[in-house]
Amino acid sequence: MGDFQIKVQPKVYDAVIVGSGAGGGMAAYILANAGLKVALLEAGPMYDPAKNVTQMKWPWESPRRGASTKYRGFGDFDAAYGSWQLEGEPYTKQAGTEWDWYRARMVGGRTNHWGRISLRFGPKDFKRKSIDGLGEDWPIGYEDIKPFYDRIDKLIGIFGTNEGLENDPDGIFLPPPRPRLHELMIKKGAHSAGVPVIPSRLSILTQPINKQRGTCFHCNQCNRGCQVYADFSSSSVLVKPAIETGNVDLFINAMAREVLTNKEGLASGVSYVSKDDLQEYQVKGRTVILAASTCETSRLMLNSKSPRHQNGLGNSSNVVGKYLHDSTGASMSGMLPQLLGRKRYNEDGVGGAHIYSPWWLDNKKLDFPRGYHIEYWGGMGMPAYGFGFGMENRNGKYLVNGKKKEAGGYGASLKEDYRYFYGTSVGLAGRGEAIPLESNYCEIDPNEVDKYGIPVLKFNVKWSDNEIRQAKHMKETFREIMHEMGAVITSGDDGPENNYGLEAPGKIIHEAGTARMGNDPKKSALNKWNQAHDCKNLFVMDGAAFVSQADKNITWTILALAMRASEHIISEMKMRNL
Amino acid sequence: MALTAISSGVLLDACRPGDKKAILEKAANGDPSITIDRTADEVVMEKKLAADKFFTEHEMATIAVLSNIIIPADGVSGSATDAKVPDFIEFIVKDRPDNQVPMRGGLRWLDLQAANRYGKTFKDCNQQQQIALVDEIAYPEKAKPEMKQGVAFFNRMRNLTATGFYTSEIGIKDLEYMGNRPNQWNGVPDDVLKQYGVSYSEKEIKECVQYT
Numbered sequence: 001m002g003d004f005q006i007k008v009q010p011k012v013y014d015a016v017i018v019g020s021g022a023g024g025g026m027a028a029y030i031l032a033n034a035g036l037k038v039a040l041l042e043a044g045p046m047y048d049p050a051k052n053v054t055q056m057k058w059p060w061e062s063p064r065r066g067a068s069t070k071y072r073g074f075g076d077f078d079a080a081y082g083s084w085q086l087e088g089e090p091y092t093k094q095a096g097t098e099w100d101w102y103r104a105r106m107v108g109g110r111t112n113h114w115g116r117i118s119l120r121f122g123p124k125d126f127k128r129k130s131i132d133g134l135g136e137d138w139p140i141g142y143e144d145i146k147p148f149y150d151r152i153d154k155l156i157g158i159f160g161t162n163e164g165l166e167n168d169p170d171g172i173f174l175p176p177p178r179p180r181l182h183e184l185m186i187k188k189g190a191h192s193a194g195v196p197v198i199p200s201r202l203s204i205l206t207q208p209i210n211k212q213r214g215t216c217f218h219c220n221q222c223n224r225g226c227q228v229y230a231d232f233s234s235s236s237v238l239v240k241p242a243i244e245t246g247n248v249d250l251f252i253n254a255m256a257r258e259v260l261t262n263k264e265g266l267a268s269g270v271s272y273v274s275k276d277d278l279q280e281y282q283v284k285g286r287t288v289i290l291a292a293s294t295c296e297t298s299r300l301m302l303n304s305k306s307p308r309h310q311n312g313l314g315n316s317s318n319v320v321g322k323y324l325h326d327s328t329g330a331s332m333s334g335m336l337p338q339l340l341g342r343k344r345y346n347e348d349g350v351g352g353a354h355i356y357s358p359w360w361l362d363n364k365k366l367d368f369p370r371g372y373h374i375e376y377w378g379g380m381g382m383p384a385y386g387f388g389f390g391m392e393n394r395n396g397k398y399l400v401n402g403k404k405k406e407a408g409g410y411g412a413s414l415k416e417d418y419r420y421f422y423g424t425s426v427g428l429a430g431r432g433e434a435i436p437l438e439s440n441y442c443e444i445d446p447n448e449v450d451k452y453g454i455p456v457l458k459f460n461v462k463w464s465d466n467e468i469r470q471a472k473h474m475k476e477t478f479r480e481i482m483h484e485m486g487a488v489i490t491s492g493d494d495g496p497e498n499n500y501g502l503e504a505p506g507k508i509i510h511e512a513g514t515a516r517m518g519n520d521p522k523k524s525a526l527n528k529w530n531q532a533h534d535c536k537n538l539f540v541m542d543g544a545a546f547v548s549q550a551d552k553n554i555t556w557t558i559l560a561l562a563m564r565a566s567e568h569i570i571s572e573m574k575m576r577n578l
Numbered sequence: 579m580a581l582t583a584i585s586s587g588v589l590l591d592a593c594r595p596g597d598k599k600a601i602l603e604k605a606a607n608g609d610p611s612i613t614i615d616r617t618a619d620e621v622v623m624e625k626k627l628a629a630d631k632f633f634t635e636h637e638m639a640t641i642a643v644l645s646n647i648i649i650p651a652d653g654v655s656g657s658a659t660d661a662k663v664p665d666f667i668e669f670i671v672k673d674r675p676d677n678q679v680p681m682r683g684g685l686r687w688l689d690l691q692a693a694n695r696y697g698k699t700f701k702d703c704n705q706q707q708q709i710a711l712v713d714e715i716a717y718p719e720k721a722k723p724e725m726k727q728g729v730a731f732f733n734r735m736r737n738l739t740a741t742g743f744y745t746s747e748i749g750i751k752d753l754e755y756m757g758n759r760p761n762q763w764n765g766v767p768d769d770v771l772k773q774y775g776v777s778y779s780e781k782e783i784k785e786c787v788q789y790t
Contacts, residue, residue, distance in 0.1 A: 057614050060747060063673070177763050184766065185774070199786070218762065418740060
């Protein structure tokens with residue numbers, strides 16, 4: 001390398017945003033529409049689901065028939081560019097601890113992949129410490145965030161039903177799709193097991209909401225991205241219209257290195273390395289908004305050391321990186337013998353299940369705190385890599401068109417079996433709330449850097465008995481539902497030998513908590529406006545700001561908090577406080 | 579929420595054929611053989627995989643014979659080789675290299691069995707001899723202990739053949755998968771509801787979206 005020069009972008013922005021996922025996309029959308037000048041930094045390439053198409057493709061258009069690769073961890077047709085490991089961008093783990101970190105590098109981030117499950121937190125979810133003495137209360141309550149949930153329901157679009165449930169608040173919903181056949185069977189079985197089932201709440205448009213976006217045409221492929229923008233991705237629903245205001249400069253392939261600060265300790269911009277030319281750049285702004293994903297955001301804060309912020313930026317409390325927690329997850333698969341040899345019809349439906357079970361029990365009668373919701377799957381999906389695997393474990397166990405067969409086999413008889421068993425599978429997965437612990441954290445690894453020379457994260461996370469007991473309860477519930485619906489369990493019938501199939505932390509990709517908000521600057525990194533206690537023009541608008549994450553997928557709350565915090569920035573700027 | 583009706587015009591609008599073509603051309607990244615979105619890294623990976631070769635001609639010929647024993651043409655659909663399953667298997671062992679040793683070794687194991695019994699490689703045996711050998715490894719629960727390695731190989735071969743076949747155009751038609759096309763989901767057909775003795779609740783009928 002010859003000259004090593006840092007290039008400073010000439011324009012000074014009102015806000016420099018790191019990350020274009022749910023939080024960063026919403027911040028860009030709100031600020032740009034208010035007329036502020038925004039620099040939006042994204043570590044990956046441009047992505048637009050109308051142009052970068054894997055939707056409505058057939059399995060044979062992928063030579064690996066949709067199997068995963070190191071570049072697409074969720075399969076060859078998945079929209080997201082990313083996986084559990086990224087080349088040249090390692091992370092490390094303390095021996096004896098677990099963490100799996102999924103990262104997507106692209107405009108829209110992980111919102112291009114997710115299940116569109118869009119659940120509001122309920123009143124109890126903000127005040128858990130007051131209820132069970134564990135963790136911490138949020139500095140805000142449901143009443144503070146409700147108006148923003150309402151606006152997001154209308155702005156982005158969501159289907160569901162108002163059920164009047166205390167901790168699963170009603171919303172402004174489009175009509176949901178009717179359940180599929182296996183979902184009607186699940187509903188019946190779950191009711192017999194005492195588990196409620198209600199329509200899913202997914203950010204998918206079952207009716208038109210504006211002229212920019214189309215309506216769902218029921219291909220069941222939201223994870224591939226939608227060409228007509230009928231589901232929520234930050235790329236299509238927030239970043240695209242934000243750019244169209246003319247107020248956003250999008251910097252793609254820009255890997256943030258650190259937040260720059262001035263002598264007073266205020267944020268002055270962000271330094272980044274361009275993945276295109278490997279040159280070093282700086283972009284300056286009046287405010288800096290971090291929304292790079294929970295762990296990446298805390299990595300940036302911890303790597304941004306200066307004389308005024310020797311412990312990392314916004315970290316005088318020493319909580320940055322701590323209280324890292326993911327949803328608990330455990331699942332069970334089975335098959336429904338009554339569906340053997342079923343009639344064919346198109347049951348693709350919307351992406352994901354048409355039904356789910358919100359948490360329904362009282363912890364006072366249970367041996368673990370907090371709850372979980374249940375997600376379901378099954379039916380006649382499009383075949384992909386893995387279709388037909390393990391037939392030798394199935395076709396000897398059931399009469400096929402009335403005939404007893406020897407397990408395994410080949411030939412015309414085997415072809416009959418694949419047809420006969422098609423569309424009989426069913427599955428359940430629990431997604432629950434873990435207790436955020438100070439002892440679960442990520443920190444800067446003192447010994448390792450990534451290929452850009454940026455110090456990497458080292459994780460130190462362990463489940464506690466609370467989460468393991470929750471997984472045990474999930475499995476007991478799943479067995480009962482399977483039994484009541486007449487299903488045969490085929491996998492996931494786990495016991496204490498593997499913590500009841502509890503997934504490693506990180507695996508559910510709902511990580512949160514590493515720069516939590518709070519009223520006490522000694523015990524929190526941010527105030528109730530997602531604003532750093534130590535640095536008034538630094539904001540964190542992703543899952544890092546969460547105090548706890550409820551038994552709800554966190555995207556809708558990231559969006560609501562980002563909208564609220566962005567409008568706070570606008571009003572603080574108007575009052576010349578920023 | 580009230581019963582909702584939406585015109586099918588919305589659906590047609592959602593799937594404009596002219597746009598589809600333009601989208602396809604863009605997705606190809608300049609390579610007409612690639613019809614799905616690929617990043618620059620992926621294009622490099624796909625080209626390298628396509629240029630590599632793993633199986634020998636003899637191995638490929640043996641895979642063709644075996645895959646057609648597993649998935650022959652029948653009254654409903656064509657055979658594994660009609661659906662180009664051997665090409666898929668060649669690709670997938672390059673893409674998922676864990677398959678390479680068990681596949682190469684399994685084919686060799688099979689040839690040795692054939693040579694010891696019939697003095698020929700498996701693919702050169704007559705059909706009766708091939709089937710006699712396959713019968714000893716195709717049924718895991720009744721196979722003799724000394725044939726277990728062959729059973730493991732045949733299970734893998736059956737898995738890869740089935741996946742390759744049922745993800746092909748021929749296989750998807752065979753299964754009668756009806757989706758992956760624009761649709762308006764109005765619920766389970768009435769005759770199917772009746773067949774399984776299930777029905778929609780009044781609440782669902784009232785709340786759920788219906789398209790006309």
